[in-house]
Amino acid sequence: MTSASRLLEHDGSFPGFLCAVCEAINDRAAGQPVPRVRGAGSETGLFDEPETIPRDDGRARSLWLRLSARAGAEAMRTLLEAFSSDVPGADGAVAAMACRLWLEGERAFDDLSSPEAALLEKAACRTRAEAHHYTGITRFSELADGSWYAAVEPACDILPLIAEHFAARFPAMRWAIEDLPRGRAVLHEPGRGWTLADGFRIAADGAALPGKGDGSDGEAPRADPPLSDSERQLRAMWRGYFRSVSIRERANPGLQRSHLPLKNRRHLTEFKPAEE
16 A cells, blocks of 8 residues: 655745745655645645745755756746646646656656646646736836836736846836735836845835735725826826727627736726726
8 A cells, every 4th residue: 555645835935935845845755655745825635734844045045046957948938837837736736747857857748648738738827828918918107216116916926937027127116016916026126126125015105014014914004005106197197198089880899808818907008987
């Protein structure tokens, strides 16, 4: 009778996940079943006894570099994309594939009969599509201090995947893209590149503060950052243009919703009330 696999629980971050993968690789190399891997807060089975794997950024970085040397940069990006998706079971599929990449190299991706490989590709495609979508609809607003800010609400954790796109497009601007559901942001400074900031929120004066900004951390709820005068003028002109080119008789709300989900509209100028 084979022994049951371990259940490894990480903190939800990608470095924390990689630390759990280290444990999975060690078990696999020792001939043990590949452990199940999941994020903290996931649904627990009746007989599950999860082991919490602490986050160690040094250990995670070491595994990333070693796996990259074995499997290549493209394979590693696919792992990151799959992990960042909202597809159920993606954590376990990525962990299983990481073990195979460690033992077999990038040819592990050629096994199209593997359920883990199929689920991983499904999850990665889901994240890629969403990241591509947000490179087109993310809207920056100029703030009173001259910096630029955009809010997004993606289903997948896409900030690490779109940050380089906007850094290359706006290298001379100081900007931030906030992922509202996750309370984190990409921060970009000219000449210094971009960084990810957890626990990000905007105060009423436009300053970045720690905390989720939804009131759950004991702090005041997030406030819309103060806009510059030129931003307000541009918004007014854009709304006027949007109204002037609209043809009421050709309005097709159903088609519009299929291309632009309702959840995205509160961050788009043309759908905001005129007083904002």
